[in-house]
Amino acid sequence: MPEKTRKKSTNKKSARPAIGSNGAHRSQILSDECREVVANSVRHILNAVGEDPSRNGLAGTPDRVARMYDELLEGYSVDPEAMLNNALFDVEYDQMVVVKDIEFYSMCEHHMIPFFGYAHVGYLPDAQVIGLSKIPRLVEMFARRLQVQERMTHQVATFLEDLVRPLGVGVVVEATHLCAVMRGVKKHHTRMITSAMLGDFRNNISTREEFMAHIRHGGNPGL
Numbered sequence: 001m002p003e004k005t006r007k008k009s010t011n012k013k014s015a016r017p018a019i020g021s022n023g024a025h026r027s028q029i030l031s032d033e034c035r036e037v038v039a040n041s042v043r044h045i046l047n048a049v050g051e052d053p054s055r056n057g058l059a060g061t062p063d064r065v066a067r068m069y070d071e072l073l074e075g076y077s078v079d080p081e082a083m084l085n086n087a088l089f090d091v092e093y094d095q096m097v098v099v100k101d102i103e104f105y106s107m108c109e110h111h112m113i114p115f116f117g118y119a120h121v122g123y124l125p126d127a128q129v130i131g132l133s134k135i136p137r138l139v140e141m142f143a144r145r146l147q148v149q150e151r152m153t154h155q156v157a158t159f160l161e162d163l164v165r166p167l168g169v170g171v172v173v174e175a176t177h178l179c180a181v182m183r184g185v186k187k188h189h190t191r192m193i194t195s196a197m198l199g200d201f202r203n204n205i206s207t208r209e210e211f212m213a214h215i216r217h218g219g220n221p222g223l
Ligand SMILES: [Zn+2]
Pocket: 108, 109, 110, 111, 112, 177, 179, 180
């Protein structure tokens, strides 16, 4: 469900548990009523494709799928402020920070099946740096939603820019989309690459090339 819709629906029909103090973990984001709606919808799909939802093997599937969506879409319920709280540090460091090969799994919003791959994130600190473990969690927060890769890439970059106020941010995402490899053209090794370059990463070609070299050469660009 798009974020806008979900925000509007914070009523008794879809009330979610309060966000935990670290904002990162929760056992359930869909209310029992919402899970029931998802499970019933899956039963409708099973019926529509000619299956018997009560047969052995499928009997538990609708509820299982409903529970699974809690996990796959948990990014909607992560409070970024809470998750990142106290993770900004004043450090005199003016070299590029790169976190690469961040594995992620997301859901294509056009087909509701996964796309997955790696995100590479770099920034050039100005006055602050962010705790290392927070960047993968940031990627996770935007991945665990119904997404398109281009938007996810941009969201990670702009969120980091707004938060850390660095001199520049670069994000490159490479992913395999099951909606492309399982259907349509069926090119199994096709990957899609998207990037978002902000600030110095956009304006300064040597900054951008340093970032790309880090990504290409296992963190050792030989600079
Ligand atoms: Zn798709």
